[in-house]
Amino acid sequence: MSKDTTSEHLRAELKSLADTLEEVLSASTDKSKSELEKLRGKAEKALKESRVRLGDTGDVIARQTREAAAKADDYVRENPWTGVGIGAAIGVVLGVLLTRR
Numbered sequence: 001m002s003k004d005t006t007s008e009h010l011r012a013e014l015k016s017l018a019d020t021l022e023e024v025l026s027a028s029t030d031k032s033k034s035e036l037e038k039l040r041g042k043a044e045k046a047l048k049e050s051r052v053r054l055g056d057t058g059d060v061i062a063r064q065t066r067e068a069a070a071k072a073d074d075y076v077r078e079n080p081w082t083g084v085g086i087g088a089a090i091g092v093v094l095g096v097l098l099t100r101r
Contacts, residue, residue, distance in 0.1 A: 016046065016050070
């Protein structure tokens with residue numbers, strides 16, 4: 001699963017949850033007690049499902065981050081002087097940016 005796909009799933013999940021909660025809040029004023037119980041059950045179910053899916057998404061993001069860090073580590077081990085040069089360049093850029101403040 002790519003980062004873009006993961007981000008899209010996360011956005012869709014959060015939108016679905018927000019839509020469900022918005023429905024519950026907007027409908028709560030003019031509904032009977034039994035209808036409110038149904039809406040509450042729907043909101044609770046959506047929240048539980050979202051927690052599970054967001055947990056899965058978090059696991060995917062953590063795995064992708066570990067893989068990227070491992071690749072960067074391998075690259076620096078194979079090309080140490082390139083890594084030093086990149087680190088120095090980043091240091092110079094940060095130094096310039098911080099002294100402008």
